[in-house]
Amino acid sequence: xxxxxxxxxKGHNADYVEIRLExxxxxxxxxRGERLEEVGTTSSVGGNVRALVKDGWGFxxxxxxxxxxxxxELAIKQARLVGKEDSKFSQxxxxxxxxxxxxxxxxxxxxxxxxxxxLDEYNDIILSTxxxxxxxIGYHDSRRKxxxxxxxGTYIEQNKLDLNLRLTAIATEDGQVQQIGLSLGSxxxxxxxxxxxxxxxxxAQRAVRLLxxxxxxxxxxxxxxxxxxxxxxxxxxxxxxxESDFVYENQRLCDIMVLGRxxxxxxxxxxxxxxxxxxRGSYKYDDExxxxxxxxxxxxxxxxxxxxxxxxxxxxxxxxxxxxxxxxYVFPPIVxxxxxxxxxxxxxxxxxxxDIKEGIYAKDWYGGTTSLEMFTFSAAEAYMIRxxxxxxxxxxxxxxxxxxxxxxxxxxxxxxxxMSQGGGCGKGQQVPLPVSNGSPHIRIRRCLIGxx
Amino acid sequence: MEEILSxxxxxxxxxxxxxxxxKRTPVHFQANRLKQIQTKESASTALRLIKxxxxxxxxASGFIEPETLVNMAMETYQFSMPAKFNFPSSNVxxxxxxxxxxxxxxxxxxxxxxxxxxxxxxxxxxxxILCEASVTKGIISVHIINSxxxxxxxxxxxFDLSLEGVLIQNDxxxxxxxxxSSCRPIFNFKTVAKEVTRQLELxxxxxxxxxxxxxxxxxxxxxxxxxxxxxxxxxNGKIVLDGASPLKDKRGEKVFDENFSLxxxxxxxxxxxSCPCDDEEVPSQRTPLIDHGVVSQxxxxxxxxxxxxxxxTGNGSRHGGLPTPSPSSLIIGEGDVPFRDMVKDIxxxxxxxxxxxxxxxxxxxxxxxxxxxxxxxxxxxxxxxxVKDTMVSGNVYQVLKQLEAVGQETxxxxxxxxxxxxxxxxxxxxxxxx
Ligand SMILES: [Zn+2]
Numbered sequence: 001x002x003x004x005x006x007x008x009x010k011g012h013n014a015d016y017v018e019i020r021l022e023x024x025x026x027x028x029x030x031x032r033g034e035r036l037e038e039v040g041t042t043s044s045v046g047g048n049v050r051a052l053v054k055d056g057w058g059f060x061x062x063x064x065x066x067x068x069x070x071x072x073e074l075a076i077k078q079a080r081l082v083g084k085e086d087s088k089f090s091q092x093x094x095x096x097x098x099x100x101x102x103x104x105x106x107x108x109x110x111x112x113x114x115x116x117x118x119l120d121e122y123n124d125i126i127l128s129t130x131x132x133x134x135x136x137i138g139y140h141d142s143r144r145k146x147x148x149x150x151x152x153g154t155y156i157e158q159n160k161l162d163l164n165l166r167l168t169a170i171a172t173e174d175g176q177v178q179q180i181g182l183s184l185g186s187x188x189x190x191x192x193x194x195x196x197x198x199x200x201x202x203x204a205q206r207a208v209r210l211l212x213x214x215x216x217x218x219x220x221x222x223x224x225x226x227x228x229x230x231x232x233x234x235x236x237x238x239x240x241x242x243e244s245d246f247v248y249e250n251q252r253l254c255d256i257m258v259l260g261r262x263x264x265x266x267x268x269x270x271x272x273x274x275x276x277x278x279x280r281g282s283y284k285y286d287d288e289x290x291x292x293x294x295x296x297x298x299x300x301x302x303x304x305x306x307x308x309x310x311x312x313x314x315x316x317x318x319x320x321x322x323x324x325x326x327x328x329y330v331f332p333p334i335v336x337x338x339x340x341x342x343x344x345x346x347x348x349x350x351x352x353x354x355d356i357k358e359g360i361y362a363k364d365w366y367g368g369t370t371s372l373e374m375f376t377f378s379a380a381e382a383y384m385i386r387x388x389x390x391x392x393x394x395x396x397x398x399x400x401x402x403x404x405x406x407x408x409x410x411x412x413x414x415x416x417x418x419m420s421q422g423g424g425c426g427k428g429q430q431v432p433l434p435v436s437n438g439s440p441h442i443r444i445r446r447c448l449i450g451x452x
Numbered sequence: 453m454e455e456i457l458s459x460x461x462x463x464x465x466x467x468x469x470x471x472x473x474x475k476r477t478p479v480h481f482q483a484n485r486l487k488q489i490q491t492k493e494s495a496s497t498a499l500r501l502i503k504x505x506x507x508x509x510x511x512a513s514g515f516i517e518p519e520t521l522v523n524m525a526m527e528t529y530q531f532s533m534p535a536k537f538n539f540p541s542s543n544v545x546x547x548x549x550x551x552x553x554x555x556x557x558x559x560x561x562x563x564x565x566x567x568x569x570x571x572x573x574x575x576x577x578x579x580x581i582l583c584e585a586s587v588t589k590g591i592i593s594v595h596i597i598n599s600x601x602x603x604x605x606x607x608x609x610x611f612d613l614s615l616e617g618v619l620i621q622n623d624x625x626x627x628x629x630x631x632x633s634s635c636r637p638i639f640n641f642k643t644v645a646k647e648v649t650r651q652l653e654l655x656x657x658x659x660x661x662x663x664x665x666x667x668x669x670x671x672x673x674x675x676x677x678x679x680x681x682x683x684x685x686x687x688n689g690k691i692v693l694d695g696a697s698p699l700k701d702k703r704g705e706k707v708f709d710e711n712f713s714l715x716x717x718x719x720x721x722x723x724x725x726s727c728p729c730d731d732e733e734v735p736s737q738r739t740p741l742i743d744h745g746v747v748s749q750x751x752x753x754x755x756x757x758x759x760x761x762x763x764x765t766g767n768g769s770r771h772g773g774l775p776t777p778s779p780s781s782l783i784i785g786e787g788d789v790p791f792r793d794m795v796k797d798i799x800x801x802x803x804x805x806x807x808x809x810x811x812x813x814x815x816x817x818x819x820x821x822x823x824x825x826x827x828x829x830x831x832x833x834x835x836x837x838x839v840k841d842t843m844v845s846g847n848v849y850q851v852l853k854q855l856e857a858v859g860q861e862t863x864x865x866x867x868x869x870x871x872x873x874x875x876x877x878x879x880x881x882x883x884x885x886x
Pocket of ligand 1: 424
């Protein structure tokens with residue numbers, strides 16, 4: 001295969017060409033209430049060619065990989081229609097490597113009957129809880145083999161496994177509907193979703209309790225976020241803004257996101273990196289063949305670096321960070337996060353709560369989005385904090401704010417870092433991309449909460 | 453695909469093969485300049501079979517041996533749910549115009565020129581704006597056959613023009629944007645340009661607003677971003693069947709304002725969501741969902757309809773798996789109040805043009821809560837400027853129960869929803885104090 005691709009990549013008048021070929025197999029299992037709604041397997045073969053000519057890009061994706069040379073030529077022809085200036089593309093060392101997926105208990109080899117048995121058990125726990133109306137369960141696992149070759153001599157085969165499970169319990173009473181979800185994932189260890197019986201039971205009971213919970217009153221509060229939600233906050237509020245493709249051609253945003261600017265106090269450190277092994281956003285090479293790294297986005301409160309592809313790094317005069325990722329062969333790689341987290345500090349949760357007169361303790365993730373400047377994300381579970389103690393359960397709250405203000409408003413960072421693996425990130429049409437987020441508990445003053 | 457069907461027929465009671473192929477050509481502009489031209493070709497085949505009364509399913513993108521696809525589906529059926537339906541035997545469908553041969557004549561150069569003209573128009577209005585735009589054309593062909601003699605095949609063309617602009621001043625970011633879609637080529641950039649220009653005009657000045665309940669006008673984009681997700685969920689036959697829709701037992705009851713009507717229509721000519729039949733060969737139709745405030749029908753595919761003892765509404769749509777009920781084009785009926793008069797009526801209030809994150813709330817219950825990404829303050833009957841750091845929250849059922857007015861003018865948002873402005877007497881608004 002290596003020689004074949006090298007041959008196809010030879011002899012073109014382009015600044016850069018790459019080919020990606022992908023084979024994958026995905027198993028999906030979906031429950032809605034008692035009904036096992038869908039059990040199905042999808043297999044996929046496809047690929048793409050991306051070409052750079054005079055700073056213009058051409059991209060061709062396909063399912064039929066015959067006549068690969070014609071596809072390379074089409075991509076170059078398209079790039080040539082676009083290109084008008086000198087290309088800027090970071091130099092990296094060509095790599096030849098074959099990466100085998102590491103796994104403890106490979107989900108794609110667990111028999112379908114065993115998967116069903118486990119999910120049946122979780123579903124029964126949810127549905128047997130009084131006042132639970134129904135459940136939703138979505139399970140998927142995938143294995144992919146990605147072959148990447150470029151005109152600089154790089155040839156990489158990467159084998160990847162991914163596993164994702166989302167369980168939702170839906171409670172109803174008197175025309176009211178409340179739901180709580182649990183998301184889990186792993187890079188290829190089925191045991192990550194085993195043994196959750198107690199957690200699932202507790203989740204279903206909590207959905208029922210929400211039926212009688214009051215809404216939070218809208219307004220500004222001091223909030224304490226649990227590690228799951230604080231991880232989402234790191235991802236939404238700051239992570240996306242660190243993706244340089246938003247920044248590199250936008251002079252005004254460059255001015256705002258100038259390295260060395262202070263974003264938070266000296267205890268704040270935010271990191272992204274695929275080099276940490278075993279998390280859902282981990283890999284050895286990104287989708288441009290750049291080795292994974294660990295990047296300090298914020299160190300001691302100060303903007304230190306950002307996430308790059310080879311193009312954005314070259315155009316900003318910075319080093320590539322190995323963050324160019326494509327959801328699959330249908331899309332070109334763009335700058336994405338991998339494993340993003342706030343580093344732990346030293347404050348205990350108890351101390352964090354103790355001097356709050358009235359505030360909100362928000363837990364667990366439901367969703368989140370950002371416009372770069374403004375972010376919103378929702379907590380699946382929330383409690384009032386009164387006089388330093390957790391008080392009544394509230395309906396789920398949506399938190400929103402301005403990133404430049406809010407990071408500065410973090411005034412306590414806990415000592416209990418925890419990574420969560422159930423998330424999927426969306427950018428453009430490329431969703432859901434496996435990522436992980438994490439954080440210890442954090443406290444934010446003056447955070448805006450939408451009321452009910 | 454005949455071979456897949458005949459192999460599947462040998463080992464099952466019923467089978468169906470669905471094949472879709474597409475070719476799309478997106479032209480992307482980034483930071484006001486042409487950035488990338490793409491050609492995306494795809495082809496996939498899905499097999500659904502019924503054996504021992506249960507449903508098996510497999511799907512492949514790209515080449516697959518027919519035998520492999522059949523074997524994959526055969527591995528799944530034993531775990532699956534019982535099939536309550538038969539594949540349709542129909543093979544005649546009414547003609548719906550969704551293919552325009554003119555699409556072939558549009559060249560890449562034409563598309564580049566259209567995008568450039570749009571961006572130029574925006575920069576003439578606001579020189580500092582940074583635009584991301586895309587112009588896309590494409591064709592899709594669909595072919596479905598089943599063991600009961602049913603067959604359908606059709607081709608669809610589509611064209612899309614979209615623009616997102618950002619204007620940054622100090623730490624303030626303003627986001628504007630619009631898009632237009634059709635099965636026919638779009639030659640004129642002015643519809644999109646006019647809408648975005650309107651947003652830029654209204655957003656020029658930043659004004660502050662206070663935390664309290666106030667009257668709110670949702671523009672068509674505001675309706676789409678704030679109110680539609682919970683409604684789409686509530687009218688999904690599956691969610692009704694699960695008992696998780698607040699409307700589950702409300703058919704025939706007046707739940708919404710009497711001036712509020714909503715229907716689903718897959719038969720409109722040259723709309724991108726139109727087609728002669730759905731993804732399981734049920735003919736397309738117009739389905740009333742809310743008729744003058746009264747809950748009328750829900751959306752169904754074959755299996756869900758059978759479980760609910762009713763008929764499919766032709767809304768079985770595939771999203772990488774088995775067909776599931778999904779809306780086609782949604783239309784909200786127009787009213788009789790001009791936008792101008794709604795604004796005039798408000799002493800102090802808010803116009804919501806784009807709400808961010810509304811779908812993160814408890815959709816099933818109809819709750820929405822989001823950040824006003826683009827919204828304007830109304831004072832003394834006039835729009836005075838753009839608001840920032842503002843959240844609104846409410847419940848769709850409460851908002852739509854009693855509307856102050858329904859707009860006279862309607863417009864398409866993203867090719868999938870046509871709606872007027874909706875004027876609601878009171879909504880909770882929260883904002884950062886100073
Ligand atoms: Zn994200």
